[in-house]
Amino acid sequence: MCVLIEQWNFYLSGILYGIFKKQEGRIYHRSLDVYTGQLTDWQELEEKYTWYHELGKMDVWEALSRLEEFEAGAQGCLAEAKDGSAAKSSEAAAGSCPRFVTSQGEIFEKKSETEFVQRNIKFPMDLILESGRITAFVTPYRDQCAVLVKAGLEDRTILKQWEEINRTPIYSVKPPETVMIPMRDQVCLAADIYLPATAAKKGDKIPAVLIRTPYGKRTGASSYFRFVQRGYAVIIQDVRGREDSEGEWLPMYHEVEDGDDTLNWIGAQPWSDGNVGMTGGSYLGYVQWAAAASGNPHLKAMLSNVCAGSPFIDIPRRGGCFNSGMLAWAFIVSGLRTDPSLMVRDDWDEVLDIRPLEKLAPAALGYDIPFLKKWFEHMNYDKLWKMGNWKERTGAHRVPALIMSGWFDDNGMGTTEALDLYHDYQEKKVILGPWKHSGNADYDIHGFALGNNALRYDMDLICLSWLEHYLKGVENGIDRTPKVEYYTMGTNQWKTADNWPVPGTGQLLLYLDGSYENAGRDNLGCLSACAPAVPSSDSYIYDPQKPAVHLVDMSENELEVPGDYAAEEQRPDILCYSTGILSQDLTITGDAWAELYISSDCEDTDLVVRITDVDECGRSMKLADGVISVRYRNQFEFPEFMKPGSIYPVRIRTTKLSHTFLKGHRLRLTITSSASNFIFPNRNTREGFNSVDMRIAHNCIHRGGTAPSRVVLCRE
Template structure:
């Protein structure tokens, strides 16, 4: 019989016994804080472990012997090899083998050539399944060293409350409390549009550690009253909920918030109210202001958010509505208000509002938490990835905390998608074995303990920023973001009027040379691709654009091969001068790293609708043929260009599956009428189009 102990975020939740006649388990009763009697593992039990810990126990039992045989062989650090189940593994260190090419990988712990445990991580949890006595070879060592002899509590469900907002609408709110705690306690608040019951178990670990946990359905969602209008009411509703928590008999009036994506947005919205009870944020892949992030990036309308809009179009979250094989046809429907009618059979009222409010008016400004940044003073731990489709939201959050005292800000920025910290490979782009962190859940708890319980646990000491450099595949630290040890480098666009495609003569050079221009025809009926899978709801993935860049509606400007390595860290700013035969169009810029084989891997991109070149509130249409200056700031990246690689800037006017194609008419992206536009980029001393970025230097 083999006995394994299952932990999540440092808490022992179950014992798993692999016997010849089957699998048995004894599970922690979280309410009494005592273990249940040993029992055979049923199909329902296995489903429970798979859903809550992302470990399929039955499947693992079948593989254990094969794993033991495989890992008795000698492998080198970073060496890749396959198991008989066609899984790819690579050696991280002396005791850990990490799984590649898989979301939520199952990493393996090996001691003295024996398989003794497994590790699986997500955005908010790290799960360890380990043979008793080998805990110190896993992330559990970190928990034991920093929180020894931790006291854990049983859980009491206090009830579901309909909490009344200032306008009389009541929001369904679940309250959980630790049992046998006499004093008033701090609270962790989670507000979600996805159904609060779906995430109860994610936050049990905080209740077990002496926190009240309050989970609320936002307005119009699941069991809450009101009309669902994304982001519109979250500042006021967040503040009213904070006030309600502070008024409860069990509350010590110190509240923290946690969550990712929309659950991150509601944190910053609440913080922008200036509420005095909000003392800590754990902001994970947060969404930002509507015209900077979603859904109107740069004034263009992101078609990539349609999958999300479908999933939240009903009262209850329905992710199956994202899974379609006809997205190409759906996204071509005009007018846009007909998309949901044809695809789903009903209107999506909030999407219709997005269409009706064409410019940045009061409707959009209500959702703009960043514009109220002078009221945001809450200590914040920020987590995001370079390829997070909400990374512009994180950029805005980083802008807010950059002036905080050092001990009130922390950021972890990795090579991750929106589903952060869950994969080491994206679209055949490989990162290091160290790309996934085992310590994020420890950071989250430590941040709350420090800011809500006022425990001096050193989480606020050391360098506040940790970031991952792609190419070097290294984690680095910095005092702030943007990082300090950089110099600004500017490269200028240049060509002999033939920058079309990557095979043209477009160059990025260090000196502003002769005047010139490059023109391309943008046909909205044939937009350039943006490499994503719509059903995955990940619209910022890296990808190889080598084939896309062969299109003649894409201008490419490329450096010579680098003779020395160069690391850029931060956002990229593209300043360019352009004209169009149309009164309005879109501009899309993309920076790629071109390797010696010619693969062109996307690093960052940016979008701007031409009429919003000066501001989003007062659109200014172009005059045909007149030259205008445009500036686009991209998302952030840290990337090392290797010797022999090249940097490439591409400029075009479309990105299919990312933004709805601009019609080149005054009706923008929502028009049945399309016209082809001749769009021209100018460069040289009169029109010094350029790209600037921050290059790391030795500090």
Template sequence: MIFKLYQSAICIGEADLCGAPQFRFCAQDSGEWGPWAPVAPPFGAPELVPLGFDLCLIAENVSQMAQFFASVADGETATAPWGRRYTRRGDALLGRDTKFCIDLWFDGGQPFAFCAANLNCTYVLVREGMEQKTVLAAWERAGVSAPEHKAVFHGTEMIAMRDGVHLATHVWLPEGTNGPLPTILYRTPYNAMMAKNHCMRFVRRGYALVMQDLRGREQSEGEFIALGSERNDGSDTLDWIAAQPWSNGDVGTIGASYGGFVQWEMAASGNEHLKCMVSQVTGGTPFQDLPRRGGTLMCGMLPWAAMMSTRCLDLKSRERMARDDWDEVFQMRPLASIPERIFCEKVATWDAWMREPTDSFWLEPDWRRGLGARVPVMIESGWFDDDHQGSMSAWDVARNLPRDKRFLLLGPWLHGGNSQRDSHGHPLGNDAIVYELDLYWQRWFDQHLKQRNMGFAAEQPTRYYMLGANEWRTSDTFPPEDFCTQTFYLGDGTLNKAEQESGTVCYCYDPRDPAPHIVDPSENEMSVPGNYREVEQRSDVICFDFPVTQELEIAGYPEIEFYAASSAVDTDWVVRVTDVDEAGNSIKLGENIVCARYRNGYERAELLTPGKPEKYALRLGWFANRFAAGHTLRVHITSSAARLAFPNPNTGEPIAQSTDCRKADQTVYFGGLYPSRITFSVKD
């Protein structure tokens, strides 16, 4: 019983699951087959370890699958004898309650295919001859470039940047092509060669591939300081590619997180060779996203900065992130000294981030000031992506492009993206995983780099997932055009469609006892769909509720204007929107944070006059959610988010150097002269 393993619709292996299971790998570059070998832990074969596809799980349990499938009713969720949980839907068992789901597909009651997706690609292990019953058929129908070339390594070159620093740049070319080629550029701080496994597909389909380690990373010269140098280095790299004899001068880029940020920095340079981008869960500008969102300092970025403090992404760097004492580390003061105290050395990125928002260091990473609006872009993000503000800024830049030059894909995903149907005990729905995500990327490149008609003009350029309904929808833009703005006014513990009589709500904020932000720092996810039920019982969290009596759909980014005073000269404000069910579970949807001294912008700090009401305006994270009848639409306000942002000490001192803190009496005003309100995009 031979099964073929496909990665992004390219065959990379075969498995014989009869008797003693065996596997042989097909090299992703040359297409040459290796020898058969027994399936063995941890993933079945050494070549599968970097892919994360667990062939062992399948091989060890395939004999039990038909019986288990028959025992599960359609729509039922059950635990298999091998410990994994699945929901049956028709002829499939869909993986649940794990970060990386493997779905089981059946034909005539027998397993014939196993599918797993992630942010970068989809894997399909399918019985030979049954490929057309899987997502592989969609690739064939799409008519994308065929994987008909071998990938030939052209070498690693140390290319010079304008300041003389040389960056390690790895080049692959498709064998048997004539004439100059379009190029896919992948720039990363995470070891470019580690991404070879999911980037070879582009070379196999007729593109030149350039993968580059950023300044100060791996073999590249210089010092890595996150957010620095990316615009010039990216533009210089584009010019170098265009000057090569194998290049036709047209370059497309792809990358996630920081790999998205570097793309937008390239776009901001206005370089003419950048023809299109695939922006995945992109990092944003420093004050809208990370590390200084709203002028605060995001403590959730310290584990990342620690991991990136070594030149190479290795065991040492990962150990720096995977500590079990981050809560204790986050309490060390002053903040600027933390790396020296826990690692006995400075961290250049952390030192740079200690600069106040008014420092000129922060000007260059604001790619919204550049020329990126002219570059065709596909933007992918998730409602629970901790870089969601980055993708929101990207959409601000791209939303007015012609329809065939923008595509927005918004799923129920975390930053890791497209691999799970449940997070922190919260179900995201059977359709939370999209098998065709990598097909979208391929179609985009073929459309804009090879001028092939990939059908985007006939599609709605926005595809988004409606939580609660747990279904995908399409629209021309986002917020969707069939949603309209509706204002809700804050009242005495209530949200109301009518303006309210004047009043106040007060609480005391103690930086030594900050309200929790639900997250595990070592998980490297800072925006999970956490349940804030217990947090909202605290005296320093105030809630405003709108009981939902009939189904209510909201899709967009809520914008809140509220009036508040503090007894301190500086403080923070945190606002969240949650969906509260009949049992009182309060699931976070959108949120944001602002440091009071930067309420009027980041060009200058303006301390508060104690007791004086000030107006604050925040755009919360985007989401699409159906609130069921009987649920409650809730807005809560507090002044801290432990594990997300370092607590504001309320002293007015620069947070990086502060060692003291004091309590603050906070007052939120509503009604009359202070009409605190929040606007949502609500379904007509």
């Protein structure tokens, strides 16, 4: 009897990287040798083999070894739904769709008759079915997507959309050459150069993709092979002072000039056609905007993902406060080489309480972090910080940019700055999803369930199309697609717009109100459409030794995740203002501003505002937030301290959002003066967050009359 052996193919960004077959309970594979362009000989795929996971965050061995279990679960779920016992609309909100649970506790939820998504996990392994049989596994991750599919059924997946691009050759990769690139001050930065093998032999001139990183040029290098295989030179460079590069590691300080010099070096190489694009996320996004600020003519395209912004708007000094949450990042880049283990600790609460802050790193790590110490020495916005402000340093020159971020990105204010800068520039595309800093990778974030369409399988296709158009001149239509694509939470819809802020949205003003003085402190403050005529106020005591908590896990290094703040809002130092129960859905899309009037018996204090969605059960899920040190309410260069008895207007910009507050829910604004795990508590003195001395502040938020505190929203 002849047994038919099915072949499975593994693709990343439309490129075949491996083929597989199951035989007599074992899995065999042939992986792509990117340096020869050939598949290796058949060999058994062992559980510990990590190549495919390194490429695409998918455990291929797990998928194929448990194929029958996943298939049985999906078939059972579909059968129940067909019988009517669990029938739900495939468009229903997350959590209301039929699902099955595996023997290992994984949860798969029905998206449609042919799709299941994996819930409650980072880097899900979604299922695609045909006639009840699994035909493909799909794992999206930030700007990549891995597909494991039965051979011959590629067109049932996102791979069908790659057909046009895949008509061009796939090149093998020439092994990297490490070079030292000189900067204008004679410091040399190490870079690995990857070239398409054929182009290297022929001497063809080709466009380049530049990645500048503080995390090590070999770390994750395989994820950039896809650009080399598509005919680009790839240059991965250690930024100044990191890994194999020379010079001092001072984050953000040198990146405009070093980016400019590196681009000029690339443009002068014999293999370069003079056109360069940049890609990467977080700090790797920051360096793109820094390079663009130099006005360098070689930079023709950017793939900006969750980019860090200017120091006093984003990190490390958001709103003039000091972002304590970024210490996890500072620790992992504290040595010459990146060490992710340094951010995982169970004593973060104790570490964050160390004062003065100059003693924090030596006490926690046993050695100093020079850049952190230097940051602590510069309290106000001075030359040190100005050097790293790419937005301020950008002139009239613009670079076509694909701008990607998420509502829960802890560098979201960096993307806000990019959107402000590019508001009137047409050669841009913006994609804003319901994602955290790690990007397009979760259907559930800290108990906040997103819809089954929250993740996208086409981000890498869009990225490559952007480079093909702006670096190679390919007329693929990417420049004619919608300028903005964004996801509205609550109704779980992807939408398009011509710009950001979304044209046609109307301003919604909600004023702080209450039926009596200090109603906000009792969690009974109101948000009213009309400004109260009669002045009133809500006061609270802020004790720096007992700060309110920002609900994050420091070791996760994700600082803007949603969370249920209902219990935290019972604290007497958190003021709460809520709308009435909504009689119809309310969609808010855009930035928000809290315009507050404050008085205090201290010279300085911080203000922390949050916008939350309160459901019928009382859960208060954080959607957006903003912070400011009141001394910097007008500008960041020179502190303006408060005088007791005086009332001061303060305007706080929050992170972006697009969310539908459903009928029966309430919109809430909360105000406090601390957020441990997010910002170092202001000690309410002139020394602020780094003060050894502490004062208890009696803070008062005024409302109504001549001090109409309010929140300004954008309503769709």
